[in-house]
Amino acid sequence: xxxxxxxxxxxxxxxxxxxxxxxxxxxxxxxxxxxxxxxxxxxxxxxxxxxxxxxxxxxxxxxxxxxxxxxxxxxxxxxxxxxxxxxxxxxxxxxxxxxxxxxxxxxxxxxxxxxxxxxxxxxxxxxxxxxxxxxxxxxxxxxxxxxxxxxxxxxxxxxxxxxxxxxxxxxxxxxxxxxxxxxxxxxxxxxxxxxxxxxxxxxxxxxxxxxxxxxxxxxxxxxxxxxxxxxxxxxxxxxxxxxxxxxxxxx
Amino acid sequence: xxxxxxxxxxxxxxxxxxxxxxxxxxxxxxxxxxxxxxxxxxxxxxxxxxxxxxxxxxxxxxxxxxxxxxxxxxxxxxxxxxxxxxxxxxxxxxxxxxxxxxxxxxxxxxxxxxxxxxxxxxxxxxxxxxxxxxxxxxxxxxxxxxxxxxxxxxxxxxxxxxxxxxxxxxxxxxxxxxxxxxxxxxxxxxxxxxxx
Numbered sequence: 001x002x003x004x005x006x007x008x009x010x011x012x013x014x015x016x017x018x019x020x021x022x023x024x025x026x027x028x029x030x031x032x033x034x035x036x037x038x039x040x041x042x043x044x045x046x047x048x049x050x051x052x053x054x055x056x057x058x059x060x061x062x063x064x065x066x067x068x069x070x071x072x073x074x075x076x077x078x079x080x081x082x083x084x085x086x087x088x089x090x091x092x093x094x095x096x097x098x099x100x101x102x103x104x105x106x107x108x109x110x111x112x113x114x115x116x117x118x119x120x121x122x123x124x125x126x127x128x129x130x131x132x133x134x135x136x137x138x139x140x141x142x143x144x145x146x147x148x149x150x151x152x153x154x155x156x157x158x159x160x161x162x163x164x165x166x167x168x169x170x171x172x173x174x175x176x177x178x179x180x181x182x183x184x185x186x187x188x189x190x191x192x193x194x195x196x197x198x199x200x201x202x203x204x205x206x207x208x209x210x211x212x213x214x215x216x217x218x219x220x221x222x223x224x225x226x227x228x229x230x231x232x233x234x235x236x237x238x239x240x241x242x243x244x245x246x247x248x249x250x251x
Numbered sequence: 252x253x254x255x256x257x258x259x260x261x262x263x264x265x266x267x268x269x270x271x272x273x274x275x276x277x278x279x280x281x282x283x284x285x286x287x288x289x290x291x292x293x294x295x296x297x298x299x300x301x302x303x304x305x306x307x308x309x310x311x312x313x314x315x316x317x318x319x320x321x322x323x324x325x326x327x328x329x330x331x332x333x334x335x336x337x338x339x340x341x342x343x344x345x346x347x348x349x350x351x352x353x354x355x356x357x358x359x360x361x362x363x364x365x366x367x368x369x370x371x372x373x374x375x376x377x378x379x380x381x382x383x384x385x386x387x388x389x390x391x392x393x394x395x396x397x398x399x400x401x402x403x404x405x406x407x408x409x410x411x412x413x414x415x416x417x418x419x420x421x422x423x424x425x426x427x428x429x430x431x432x433x434x435x436x437x438x439x440x441x442x443x444x445x446x447x
Contacts, residue, residue: 052412195384214408215401218376225369233366235374
């Protein structure tokens with residue numbers, strides 16, 4: 001492990017939330033979805049956000065992805081503050097820096113796997129041949145290059161999710177936001193999806209994965225637990241798995 | 252754990268030495284469950300006494316002795332594989348006890364207690380997952396053991412979530428008009444736990 005690990009101080013902070021609050025509605029029916037949340041995610045780090053329904057985890061993701069604005073607090077992506085950014089700049093940031101993975105994959109049915117994967121780059125105005133090459137490279141990284149010419153309805157659920165992840169990381173996007181990324185997949189296939197996401201992180205991507213499933217959250221380097229819009233606690237980086245294997249003193 | 256039957260399973264592949272059995276036992280459970288040599292020989296002695304295994308008649312004792320399974324041992328193994336383990340009486344779970352106690356001791360915050368346990372369980376699950384990501388990738392038996400452990404821990408975290416929600420609802424809801432008198436559920440659990 002020569003690359004700077006997620007725990008290392010030198011790794012770049014890709015996403016930072018400082019005292020982020022979000023309220024909906026007016027008094028007296030005000031709902032506080034997020035309450036002074038601090039969260040920072042470094043390059044190469046996978047953070048899972050867990051919590052029951054209504055704990056604020058989806059709001060956290062949409063705010064981190066600049067799809068919604070916080071009521072108060074700051075959001076920084078790659079060191080850039082989102083507040084005060086023009087709509088155009090913010091849209092560009094979303095296209096170039098942030099990749100999204102949704103539970104229902106959200107692939108466009110009329111496009112092939114390759115076209116889906118390269119779509120964000122083409123939307124960003126990158127020349128088609130160059131975008132396609134990057135799309136193929138992303139499909140390759142996720143082991144579905146041989147499915148490039150197929151349409152989403154010709155792919156299995158697991159393959160569709162691989163294509164969706166490829167689209168999210170295409171062109172070297174540094175931040176990946178995932179909402180229940182393994183959707184309706186069974187546990188073994190869901191594991192495969194988490195393994196792929198974690199591998200993307202090991203190549204340097206920063207990821208925030210929202211899930212209510214502890215087994216999926218356990219793939220992350222850090223698990224943050226939300227309760228009523230607040231960070232109720234988080235795991236510290238666990239020691240390696242060696243501690244679980246046959247302890248010498250037990251022999 | 253069913254050490255005797257696992258040893259019988261290993262012997263059903265062919266005659267083996269005690270040390271060999273220990274190594275294969277540990278390898279076969281992904282080295283997650285350690286087994287000491289003394290335990291192996293004690294168990295082999297018992298299997299021999301019950302006619303489920305026999306040592307090869309070399310006359311010599313100790314580590315040079317090879318063991319083989321008997322036809323009765325093979326029958327016992329087949330029967331054991333198909334017998335469901337006893338899951339009828341709930342084990343007296345320490346974590347359940349702690350949450351029950353936290354919920355009734357004045358001044359103790361059950362949610363805080365739950366949260367502390369939840370974080371600990373998540374960290375443990377992260378460790379098992381690192382194992383799944385690494386060593387267990389090419390080791391089917393270890394992968395099965397790791398899965399079993401993760402599902403077990405997952406069930407405990409889900410129970411904590413449910414307990415958390417139930418306690419919140421109970422705290423928010425107005426007291427029921429006709430409260431059921433009587434003791435908290437702890438004594439009831441004890442009764443359940445000892446029933447056989």
